[in-house]
Amino acid sequence: MPMSLPQHNPDLSPHSQSRAEHGVSPRESDREFSAAERAQLIELAHESILSALQGREILLEPPSTHFAEKRGAFTTLYLEGELRGCVGYVLPACSVYRAVAETARAAAFEDTRFPPVKKEEEAHLQIELSILTAPQPLRAEEIEVGRHGLLITQHGRRGLLLPQVPVEHHWDRETFLEQTCRKAGLPVQAWQRGASIEVFTAEVFGEKSGL
Numbered sequence: 685m686p687m688s689l690p691q692h693n694p695d696l697s698p699h700s701q702s703r704a705e706h707g708v709s710p711r712e713s714d715r716e717f718s719a720a721e722r723a724q725l726i727e728l729a730h731e732s733i734l735s736a737l738q739g740r741e742i743l744l745e746p747p748s749t750h751f752a753e754k755r756g757a758f759t760t761l762y763l764e765g766e767l768r769g770c771v772g773y774v775l776p777a778c779s780v781y782r783a784v785a786e787t788a789r790a791a792a793f794e795d796t797r798f799p800p801v802k803k804e805e806e807a808h809l810q811i812e813l814s815i816l817t818a819p820q821p822l823r824a825e826e827i828e829v830g831r832h833g834l835l836i837t838q839h840g841r842r843g844l845l846l847p848q849v850p851v852e853h854h855w856d857r858e859t860f861l862e863q864t865c866r867k868a869g870l871p872v873q874a875w876q877r878g879a880s881i882e883v884f885t886a887e888v889f890g891e892k893s894g895l
Contacts (some may be wrong), residue, residue, distance in 0.1 A: 715887060717815065721750065722889045729759055729788035729811045736789050737803050746781040756816035756884070757783035759791045761801070761809050767811065769795040774835070774844055774884075776818050784813060812890030819882035824875060827857050831885060834864040838879035843868025847886055882889065 715726070724747075735742045746752035757780060758772030769791035773783050788811065792801040801809065819835045827834070833847045835848040843864045862872040865879065875881055 688875060696757075697845065717750075717887060717889070722813075725751075725780075725784050725813055725815075726811050726890060728784055729813065730806070730809070732788045733792045733801060733806055733809070737801070737806060742785065744779075744782045744785055746779045747823040751781040752779045754778060754782060755780040755818070757787055758814040758816075758886075759784060760786040760812045760814070760890070761788075761791050761806055762812070763809055768792075768801065768805075769798050771795055771818055772814065774816060774819075774833075774846075780815060784815075787832045810891040812888065814886040814888045816886050817882045817884045822881060822883045824857070824861060824881055827860070827881075827883060829860055831853065832883040833886065834860060834883040836861070836868055836875055836879050837869070837882075838868070838870055838874050841868045841870055843870065 731742060754776035756772065756774045756776050757858070758770060760770040761768040771787045771790040773787060773792060777783070778786070792806075792809075816833070822832070830851045831847060833845060835842065835844045837843075843866070845860065845864045845867060849855075850863075853859075853863075855863065861875040865872050865874045868874070868879075870879065871877070
C-alpha cells in the first residue's frame, strides 16, 4: 500500500519532542535490532523523505516478520547538529516499518516548529530512530527510572512521559509517577488510587548517535 501520513492524537503520540525528551536506549544486552536492521530502517526513513520531495509514493510492505510487528516509533531529524524535526507514535498503531516511514516523512514536513525540509537539505539530514516496545502493565515499585517510559490512564484521561524525562529532571520513581499523572490531568496520587500503570522502553539508534 502507498504511504499515508500519520494522524496524531496529542494524548497518545506527542509529536514535538526534543532529543532530550524522546527516549533512552535499553541496555546493550537488550538490543533487539541488528546492525543490518538498523541500517535498513535508517535508509527507509531517508527514502520516505526523499520520495515526498520528489512527489512519489513508496510501498510499505514489511520485508520481514520482525519489521511487520506493530510498534511505536519516533523519528528525529538533525541538520548540522541541530534539531530539525521530531514526530512519533507512542502506541503500536502499525508495523514498525510503516511507523518509521510515516514518522520520518511527518518529522520532515509536519513538525510545526520548523519549516518543511527542502530538497537541498535532505542529503545532509542525520536521522535518529527510537523504536518503542508495546506498553505493558507493571507494578509501581518495579519501575526503573531512565529505562521505562510511563503511560498512566484513569477515567478516560491518559498521560505519557518518555524514558529520558525523569533523568533530565532528576526525578525519583515517585515523582515520575506523580508527574505522569499530572500530564494526564489527574490528581498526582492517582497512581496510588486505581489508575492503570503501563511502561515501555525505547531502543535509540541512528546516524547522529551511531548505529
